[in-house]
Amino acid sequence: xxxxxxxxxxxLHQFTPEPPNAISPDAVAARVxxxxxxxxxxxxxxxxxxxxxxxxxxxAISIGLVLASRADHQSPSTIGQGPRPTxxxxxxxxxxxxxxxxxxxxxxxxxxxxxxSQPFVVVALTNGADKSCWLSGYPGVxxxxxxxxxxxATPSPLAIDVRHGSIYEREDPGxxxxxxRPGASASFALGTGTxxxxxxxxxxxxxxxxxxxxxxxxxxxxxxxxxxxxAGQPIPVGITAFTAxxxxxxxxxxxxxxxxxxxxxxxKLDRAKAEGTAGSxxxxxxLTNVGSIAxxxxxxxxxxxxxASGTVIQHPAARDGQANAKFDLQPGQRAQFVVRTSDxxxxxxxxxxxxxxxxxxxxxxxxxxxLRIPVTDHVxxxxxxxxxxxx
Numbered sequence: 001x002x003x004x005x006x007x008x009x010x011x012l013h014q015f016t017p018e019p020p021n022a023i024s025p026d027a028v029a030a031r032v033x034x035x036x037x038x039x040x041x042x043x044x045x046x047x048x049x050x051x052x053x054x055x056x057x058x059x060a061i062s063i064g065l066v067l068a069s070r071a072d073h074q075s076p077s078t079i080g081q082g083p084r085p086t087x088x089x090x091x092x093x094x095x096x097x098x099x100x101x102x103x104x105x106x107x108x109x110x111x112x113x114x115x116x117s118q119p120f121v122v123v124a125l126t127n128g129a130d131k132s133c134w135l136s137g138y139p140g141v142x143x144x145x146x147x148x149x150x151x152x153a154t155p156s157p158l159a160i161d162v163r164h165g166s167i168y169e170r171e172d173p174g175x176x177x178x179x180x181r182p183g184a185s186a187s188f189a190l191g192t193g194t195x196x197x198x199x200x201x202x203x204x205x206x207x208x209x210x211x212x213x214x215x216x217x218x219x220x221x222x223x224x225x226x227x228x229x230x231a232g233q234p235i236p237v238g239i240t241a242f243t244a245x246x247x248x249x250x251x252x253x254x255x256x257x258x259x260x261x262x263x264x265x266x267x268k269l270d271r272a273k274a275e276g277t278a279g280s281x282x283x284x285x286x287l288t289n290v291g292s293i294a295x296x297x298x299x300x301x302x303x304x305x306x307x308a309s310g311t312v313i314q315h316p317a318a319r320d321g322q323a324n325a326k327f328d329l330q331p332g333q334r335a336q337f338v339v340r341t342s343d344x345x346x347x348x349x350x351x352x353x354x355x356x357x358x359x360x361x362x363x364x365x366x367x368x369x370x371l372r373i374p375v376t377d378h379v380x381x382x383x384x385x386x387x388x389x390x391x
Contacts, residue, residue: 100125100133100180102215107208109222110187110245114261114366118168119225120191123208124245125217127180135186135242137175138164140209140216143237148200148226148266148291155204159234167191167238178242187245191238192227195369200228200265201235202293224293226263259296262329264369266291269362271375272336279343283377286336286390287364289329297335298326300386302363305379306372313355317382324388334390344380351380 104127111122127133141162144155166172170189178186194200202224207216229235272284289295303317317339329335339360344351360375365387 096212098132098134099212100127100129100135100210102208102210102213102217104129104133105210105217107217107219109219112221112223112225112260113169114194114226114263118191118193119227119260119263120167120169120189121221121225122170122187122189122245123206123219124185124187125208125242126185127182130182132179132181134177134179135210136177137211138239138241139188140211141190141237141239142207142209142216143203143235144205145201145203145224145227146292148202148293150292158201158203160237161229161234163236163238164241165238167240170240172240173243175241176243178244185245186242188242189238189240190225192225193236194226194228194263194265196228196230196236198228198231198233198235200226200263200291202291203227223259226260226266226291226293228265259294259328261366262287262289262295262297262335262364263291264364264367264371266295267364267371269360269371269373271360271373279346281341281343281377283339283341284336285339285360285362286334287329287362287371287387288334289331292331294328294330296326296328297365297387299323299365300384301337301365302370303337303339303382303384304361305357305375305377305382306359306361307356308358310359312361313357313379314351314382317384320383320385323386327389329389335387336390337387338385340383341378342380344378349380351378353378355379 105125106128108124108126109121110124113120125135125139141160143158143160145158146153146155164172167189168191170191180186190206192203203226204221204224206219206221208219209216227235227237266289268288268290270286270288272286274281274283276282287297287301300319300323304312304315307313320340327335342349342351344353344355355378357375357377357379359372360377361370361372363370
């Protein structure tokens with residue numbers, strides 16, 4: 001019997017001739033919990049009404065102290081009586097009341113692309129439950145992938161550095177609450193970069209998690225997302241916050257997600273053939289997709305010729321003609337473009353016969369990293385055609 005129980009027993013003894021240890025705090029506690037219990041507190045019989053009222057009043061104040069004192073010395077599994085309440089779904093997942101759980105969400109890729117060496121995908125999470133729920137803030141993301149040059153490799157976990165905020169193709173709405181009616185969707189964008197000096201990888205799958213929910217949703221990126229980072233460091237991955245999305249009107253059929261733009265790291269530059277006519281030379285160059293996935297190409301390359309010191313001779317090539325339609329390059333396929341240079345010995349060209357290159361430098365369309373190969377050519381008033389599939 002602890003000190004609190006001892007005080008309660010002495011208090012009870014003031015209202016009954018029973019010895020203090022004959023009336024236990026357990027008996028009083030049982031009487032308070034169950035008014036229908038047998039109404040006897042000892043061998044002396046019923047207490048006078050006034051004494052009983054006093055006992056109950058004082059016991060009501062003290063009994064909590066007794067039980068609390070005992071609770072301090074018992075494990076949670078032994079405190080209290082009767083069965084434990086069954087945890088609710090929110091309690092079992094850790095999500096807040098009304099928050100969407102991963103078990104009730106369906107994920108799909110609704111958009112993708114690549115601009116300025118920064119590929120991206122947009123992922124929608126659709127409420128598959130029969131009642132509304134909400135999402136807020138940023139999703140948690142982990143990633144798996146393969147080296148970009150080995151499409152047959154088994155995807156493995158990637159070290160990524162998740163950064164919250166806007167990406168090149170999408171503004172970040174900031175952490176807001178998005179309420180999803182049944183069938184409605186919220187989306188977020190995931191962006192990478194490919195202009196770092198680390199090895200290029202292809203992110204094939206991501207796992208999306210919700211704050212407080214231990215489970216995650218697996219999302220296949222349907223062709224992958226190219227990415228790299230600083231050598232020896234995790235791959236930077238940008239994530240935007242959830243925002244309302246109408247996936248039902250934007251989701252493309254399976255397999256129809258746009259292919260990524262062809263990246264410099266997945267292309268090989270070669271000189272193909274040269275032809276001369278009436279004071280000009282036309283040289284065809286090719287760009288071969290040496291990556292593991294198909295990509296798209298559109299527009300003009302940026303072309304310059306360099307001297308032995310690496311300086312651009314005269315000026316970069318001017319664009320000639322109009323851009324062709326966007327086209328796909330499957331692994332191993334080639335695109336081509338044509339560079340025209342004038343004969344510097346012709347009067348009036350404003351060129352010097354001493355302008356002789358040692359290298360050609362080519363920025364593939366929509367890329368910020370160049371390819372270079374050795375080329376010895378006279379350089380004068382360069383023009384370049386748009387890319388097209390190689391014939």
